Amino acid sequence: MRVTINDIKKHFKNLGYKISLKLHHKSLLIQYKDGPDPHRLNNLATYFFGYNTRVINEGCCIVILKKFIEIGHKEVKGICNRCGCQEHDACYDEQTGSCWWVEEDLCSACATPAEKEQAIEAMKEVNNNSKLLS
Numbered sequence: 001m002r003v004t005i006n007d008i009k010k011h012f013k014n015l016g017y018k019i020s021l022k023l024h025h026k027s028l029l030i031q032y033k034d035g036p037d038p039h040r041l042n043n044l045a046t047y048f049f050g051y052n053t054r055v056i057n058e059g060c061c062i063v064i065l066k067k068f069i070e071i072g073h074k075e076v077k078g079i080c081n082r083c084g085c086q087e088h089d090a091c092y093d094e095q096t097g098s099c100w101w102v103e104e105d106l107c108s109a110c111a112t113p114a115e116k117e118q119a120i121e122a123m124k125e126v127n128n129n130s131k132l133l134s
Protein backbone atom coordinates (compact mmCIF):
# COMPACT_ATOMS: atom_id res chain seq x y z
CA MET A 1 0.00 0.00 0.00
CA ARG A 2 1.32 3.41 -0.96
CA VAL A 3 0.61 6.19 1.46
CA THR A 4 0.59 9.78 0.25
CA ILE A 5 0.99 12.98 2.28
CA ASN A 6 -2.72 13.64 1.70
CA ASP A 7 -3.64 10.20 3.06
CA ILE A 8 -1.70 10.94 6.22
CA LYS A 9 -3.30 14.37 6.61
CA LYS A 10 -6.74 12.90 6.08
CA HIS A 11 -6.08 10.09 8.54
CA PHE A 12 -5.19 12.51 11.33
CA LYS A 13 -7.96 14.93 10.37
CA ASN A 14 -10.47 12.11 10.84
CA LEU A 15 -9.08 11.64 14.35
CA GLY A 16 -9.58 15.34 15.07
CA TYR A 17 -6.00 16.53 14.58
CA LYS A 18 -4.65 19.35 12.48
CA ILE A 19 -1.01 18.73 11.69
CA SER A 20 1.73 20.07 9.49
CA LEU A 21 3.88 17.69 7.51
CA LYS A 22 7.32 18.35 6.18
CA LEU A 23 9.27 15.96 4.01
CA HIS A 24 13.00 16.03 4.53
CA HIS A 25 15.09 13.53 2.58
CA LYS A 26 13.74 10.14 3.66
CA SER A 27 11.99 11.37 6.75
CA LEU A 28 8.78 13.12 7.58
CA LEU A 29 8.32 15.75 10.27
CA ILE A 30 4.89 15.76 11.90
CA GLN A 31 3.88 18.75 13.99
CA TYR A 32 0.79 19.31 16.07
CA LYS A 33 -1.32 22.33 15.13
CA ASP A 34 -4.62 21.62 16.82
CA GLY A 35 -6.56 18.70 18.24
CA PRO A 36 -7.44 16.82 21.40
CA ASP A 37 -3.96 16.26 22.88
CA PRO A 38 -0.47 16.87 21.43
CA HIS A 39 0.95 14.04 23.53
CA ARG A 40 -1.52 11.55 22.08
CA LEU A 41 -0.66 12.69 18.58
CA ASN A 42 2.75 11.10 19.11
CA ASN A 43 1.10 7.83 20.13
CA LEU A 44 -1.19 7.92 17.10
CA ALA A 45 1.78 8.54 14.84
CA THR A 46 3.50 5.53 16.38
CA TYR A 47 0.36 3.49 15.78
CA PHE A 48 0.25 4.57 12.16
CA PHE A 49 3.94 4.44 11.29
CA GLY A 50 5.19 1.86 13.75
CA TYR A 51 8.41 2.06 15.69
CA ASN A 52 10.00 4.08 12.90
CA THR A 53 8.69 7.09 14.75
CA ARG A 54 11.01 9.21 16.87
CA VAL A 55 9.38 11.61 19.30
CA ILE A 56 11.13 14.98 19.48
CA ASN A 57 8.81 16.62 21.96
CA GLU A 58 5.10 16.76 22.70
CA GLY A 59 3.23 17.01 19.44
CA CYS A 60 6.29 16.75 17.27
CA CYS A 61 7.86 13.64 15.82
CA ILE A 62 9.90 12.38 12.92
CA VAL A 63 9.10 9.31 10.88
CA ILE A 64 11.83 7.40 9.07
CA LEU A 65 9.90 6.77 5.86
CA LYS A 66 12.29 4.29 4.34
CA LYS A 67 11.76 1.91 7.25
CA PHE A 68 8.01 2.56 7.27
CA ILE A 69 7.73 1.42 3.69
CA GLU A 70 9.83 -1.69 4.40
CA ILE A 71 8.18 -2.82 7.62
CA GLY A 72 4.80 -1.11 7.65
CA HIS A 73 3.05 -0.47 10.94
CA LYS A 74 1.64 -3.83 11.88
CA GLU A 75 4.00 -4.48 14.76
CA VAL A 76 2.58 -1.85 17.10
CA LYS A 77 0.43 -3.14 19.95
CA GLY A 78 -1.20 -1.42 22.89
CA ILE A 79 -2.18 1.90 21.35
CA CYS A 80 -5.80 2.84 20.67
CA ASN A 81 -6.10 3.61 16.97
CA ARG A 82 -8.70 6.33 17.54
CA CYS A 83 -7.44 8.38 20.49
CA GLY A 84 -3.86 7.15 20.99
CA CYS A 85 -4.27 6.12 24.63
CA GLN A 86 -2.03 3.46 26.15
CA GLU A 87 -1.98 1.18 29.20
CA HIS A 88 -0.18 3.76 31.37
CA ASP A 89 -2.07 6.69 29.80
CA ALA A 90 -5.70 5.57 29.86
CA CYS A 91 -8.72 7.74 29.15
CA TYR A 92 -10.65 8.60 32.29
CA ASP A 93 -14.33 9.25 32.76
CA GLU A 94 -15.96 10.22 36.09
CA GLN A 95 -18.73 7.68 35.59
CA THR A 96 -17.06 4.73 33.96
CA GLY A 97 -13.49 5.11 35.24
CA SER A 98 -10.46 4.18 33.15
CA CYS A 99 -10.91 2.81 29.68
CA TRP A 100 -10.29 -0.86 28.84
CA TRP A 101 -9.36 -2.76 25.70
CA VAL A 102 -12.33 -3.60 23.52
CA GLU A 103 -9.95 -4.82 20.86
CA GLU A 104 -6.18 -5.02 20.68
CA ASP A 105 -6.11 -1.48 19.31
CA LEU A 106 -9.41 0.03 20.41
CA CYS A 107 -10.28 1.37 23.86
CA SER A 108 -13.70 1.45 25.51
CA ALA A 109 -13.81 5.26 25.49
CA CYS A 110 -13.68 5.27 21.68
CA ALA A 111 -15.66 2.13 20.88
CA THR A 112 -19.26 2.43 19.77
CA PRO A 113 -21.88 0.78 22.02
CA ALA A 114 -22.16 -2.03 19.47
CA GLU A 115 -18.42 -2.63 19.46
CA LYS A 116 -18.39 -2.73 23.26
CA GLU A 117 -21.29 -5.13 23.42
CA GLN A 118 -19.52 -7.44 21.01
CA ALA A 119 -16.41 -7.46 23.18
CA ILE A 120 -18.43 -8.17 26.33
CA GLU A 121 -20.18 -11.07 24.61
CA ALA A 122 -16.82 -12.47 23.53
CA MET A 123 -15.51 -12.21 27.09
CA LYS A 124 -18.56 -14.00 28.48
CA GLU A 125 -17.94 -16.81 26.06
CA VAL A 126 -14.34 -17.14 27.22
CA ASN A 127 -15.52 -17.21 30.85
CA ASN A 128 -18.09 -19.89 30.10
CA ASN A 129 -15.55 -22.03 28.31
CA SER A 130 -13.10 -21.80 31.17
CA LYS A 131 -15.87 -22.86 33.59
CA LEU A 132 -16.51 -25.93 31.50
CA LEU A 133 -12.85 -26.87 31.64
CA SER A 134 -12.49 -26.59 35.40
Ligand SMILES: [Zn+2]
Nearest residue numbers: 080083107110
Ligand atom coordinates in the same frame (compact mmCIF):
# COMPACT_ATOMS: atom_id res chain seq x y z
ZN1 LIG B 1 -9.35 5.29 22.50
Ligand SMILES: [Zn+2]
Nearest residue numbers: 085091099107
Ligand atom coordinates in the same frame (compact mmCIF):
# COMPACT_ATOMS: atom_id res chain seq x y z
ZN1 LIG C 1 -8.63 5.07 26.02
